[in-house]
Amino acid sequence: MTHRNWSYRLRARNSRSDNARNLPSPQRGEGYAGLASVGEVTRSWVRGLVTGFWAKIPLQLPGGTTPSPALRATLSPRGQGLVWYVIVFAVAALGAPAAMAKVVVNVTQGTINPLPIAITALQGQDGADPQVGEAIADVVTSDLRNSGAFRPLDPAAFIQAAQAAADQPRFADWKVLNAQALVTGIVAAEPDGRLRADFRLWDVFEQTQLAGVSYKFPAQPQSYRQIAHMIADVIYKQLTGEDGYFNTQVVYIAESGPFERRVKRLAIMDQDGANNRILGDQPSSLVLTPRFSPNSPEITYMAFMGYQPRVYIRNIETGRQEPLGDFPGMSFSPRFAPDGNHVIFSRALGADTNIYEMDTRNRVTTQLTNAPGISTAPSFSPDGTKVAFESDRGGQPQIYVMDAGGGGSHRISFGQGSYDGPVWSPRGDLIAFTKREGGQFYIGVMRPDGTGERVIAQGYHVEGPTWAPNGSVLMYFKQQWISQTQSRTRLYSIRVTGQNEHEIPTPTDASDPAWSPSLTQ
Amino acid sequence: MNTKMNMKLVGVLAVSVLLAGCHSKSNTASETDSALNGGVQSSSTAIPGSEADLAQNVGDRVFFDLNNSELSQEARQTLDKQAAWLKRYPAVRVTLEGHxxxxxxxEYNxxxxxxxxxxxxxxxVALGxxxxxxxxxxxxAERPAVLGTGEAVWQQNRRAVTVVAQAGS
Known part of the structure; x- marks a missing residue:
């Protein structure tokens, strides 16, 4: 157990809560911290219940506090004419603890020793359906287990009843289970018909509250799941120091039909595979390589329209989509710039493929590479100053890095085999790639200067890494041949350390995953 | 190698034409065409100047080595015949599909x-x-010609296929 940066994190949280309104402390026993509202969950997109859209929602602070005009501006919905079917949740949050937490999972290096954690069902109160609290606890449990950083304990072994623990944990009962952390809480029916979930995270051995947040949300299954992901994010951040990545979505390509006429369509789901659906009204039945905008509910992808493979942009709230432009030749391999206002992509003109960038506000296109051979798969560094891409200008495909405006290209991959599809980490520290060598495929990472190359997954055939917004987990797809003519293609999640590889359930074959930014900022 | 297979196929078809189509006058034209076409026997099933005609009597595809786009000697011979065929049917427009x-x-694919x-x-174009x-x-790699995995499959999927465009397109 280490305490890296822990006090710094606590200070950061406290400074945020200084800007927010404290609520009266409940009359509680030892360890309880007061409730406080923090500005932590103010910029959120939340999926609407009826339309399936996302919307940025107004934050309703408890006690009738309203957001400042400046805050309101950032919370206004993006799309024109967006129907206001929005989950509204209020956040009150609770209490940054005064004490230093002793319980921390180090997820950054070496072998993770998963932290034993007891997660009790949130207890129904004031007429709330008790199954809601159980469902929330189930999702939190599965998120934390799937992260590989936690070992949720079997509730059958719990000594103290969840109801009593929600009232006041009897820490001795949790210590004997060797639970390092404990999650308790309640779900209550609000007079306006919504539900309120209050959860608290406890350090069992220090007997202190580490975190607590209160959410209000509509009594709908999709909103329970999202609240659960937000709770899991808070727990993950408190105990690992890294941002959580559970309140996120993945857009991917759902595959069906025989290979010679394979149908490939855009699909979207929560990061855990829940709420899976095919997006409506697609340009064609052959769509590839979707990618999320870093800061808006938009995706960019390539679709065939007859003999015209083109790059499209689609707003996933409104469903509105349009081609990026009408260029001669094929355009493909798009990806947003970190500012969300530029798309970088490649075009094949004649024998050569080069990299271009378009400002989506004024449609001005700039050519960034002008080299013989193939230059494709561009990906910006998160600070927007560099672009990683692949090129076979030197023979086999290798990874290069150039300045964002073009120029300054230099090769960074020098290992055996060929290197494709570089994807810069949202933390900026690593570039993920697909490598081919000796008839095998590999997912690997290297530093932006090409050093520190490390393989994290291998198989025939693995491809297409995408980063979780916290930069410590990746998703990719794996196709496995079952017989000469039958294969199975699925999405897999893995820690950047190469640990905790597991399949993300999808109803059909799935490829080309793209992870959304965090929907909780 | 694949061209040889196609030739075999054409041979089989030609034999079946001889067996089944003796009474059909419509065979004459395509047999005459085939004489102009490097002596390749023609099938009665293909309308001259059509996609099927190209595929059966000329060869509609050429093959490549891994990660490579250089035309082999065999590919050039097929394209020589395609060029002759295209000159014979000047109204025909084609799309070349790379696979x-x-x-x-x-992205690289x-x-x-x-x-x-x-x-x-x-x-x-160099041939006029x-x-x-x-x-x-x-x-x-989105539209394989042959399903499955392994070199025998891969070498048939690394290809450029000449497809006759539909009239009016």
């Missing part, structure tokens, strides 16, 4: 397929086929 095997990544299609197109008659597209 790859499954052993590349999505898109670009590689484009380069293969362009290599075949450039060769036809009007550039306006040939457009190109890449399908990457």
């Amino acid at each position: 790859c095997d499954e052993r590349g990544t999505r 898109m670009a590689l397929g484009a380069r293969r299609a362009n290599a075949a197109r450039a060769y036809l 086929v009007d550039t306006d008659r040939i457009q190109t597209v890449s399908y990457g």
Whole structure:
């Protein structure tokens, strides 16, 4: 157990809560911290219940506090004419603890020793359906287990009843289970018909509250799941120091039909595979390589329209989509710039493929590479100053890095085999790639200067890494041949350390995953 | 090698034509065409100047090595015949589709397929086929000709296919 940066994190949280309104402390026993509202969950997109859209929602602070005009501006919905079917949740949050937490999972290096954690069902109160609290606890449990950083304990072994623990944990009962952390809480029916979930995270051995947040949300299954992901994010951040990545979505390509006429369509789901659906009204039945905008509910992808493979942009709230432009030749391999206002992509003109960038506000296109051979798969560094891409200008495909405006290209991959599809980490520290060598495929990472190359997954055939917004987990797809003519293609999640590889359930074959930014900022 | 297979196929078809089509006068024209076409026997099933005619009597595809878009001697011979055929049917427009095997990544295969299609197109143009008659597209590895995995499959999927455009397109 280490305490890296822990006090710094606590200070950061406290400074945020200084800007927010404290609520009266409940009359509680030892360890309880007061409730406080923090500005932590103010910029959120939340999926609407009826339309399936996302919307940025107004934050309703408890006690009738309203957001400042400046805050309101950032919370206004993006799309024109967006129907206001929005989950509204209020956040009150609770209490940054005064004490230093002793319980921390180090997820950054070496072998993770998963932290034993007891997660009790949130207890129904004031007429709330008790199954809601159980469902929330189930999702939190599965998120934390799937992260590989936690070992949720079997509730059958719990000594103290969840109801009593929600009232006041009897820490001795949790210590004997060797639970390092404990999650308790309640779900209550609000007079306006919504539900309120209050959860608290406890350090069992220090007997202190580490975190607590209160959410209000509509009594709908999709909103329970999202609240659960937000709770899991808070727990993950408190105990690992890294941002959580559970309140996120993945857009991917759902595959069906025989290979010679394979149908490939855009699909979207929560990061855990829940709420899976095919997006409506697609340009064609052959769509590839979707990618999320870093800061808006938009995706960019390539679709065939007859003999015209083109790059499209689609707003996933409104469903509105349009081609990026009408260029001669094929355009493909798009990806947003970190500012969300530029798309970088490649075009094949004649024998050569080069990299271009378009400002989506004024449609001005700039050519960034002008080299013989193939230059494709561009990906910006998160600070927007560099672009990683692949090129076979030197023979086999290798990874290069150039300045964002073009120029300054230099090769960074020098290992055996060929290197494709570089994807810069949202933390900026690593570039993920697909490598081919000796008839095998590999997912690997290297530093932006090409050093520190490390393989994290291998198989025939693995491809297409995408980063979780916290930069410590990746998703990719794996196709496995079952017989000469039958294969199975699925999405897999893995820690950047190469640990905790597991399949993300999808109803059909799935490829080309793209992870959304965090929907909780 | 695949061309040899196609030739065998054409041979089988030609025999079946001889057996089944003796009374059909309509065979005469295509047999005459085939005489102009390097002596390749023609099938009665294909309308002259059609996609099927190209595929059966000329060879509609050429093959490439892994990660490569260079035209082999065999590919050039097929394209020589395609150029002659295109000159015989000047109203025909074609699309050259570039394809790859499954052993590349999505983006690289898109670009590689484009380069293969362009290599075949450039060769036809050099033989005098009007550039306006040939457009190109890449399908990457998205439309395999043969299903499955292994070199026997891959070598048939690394290809450029000449497809006759529909009238009016």
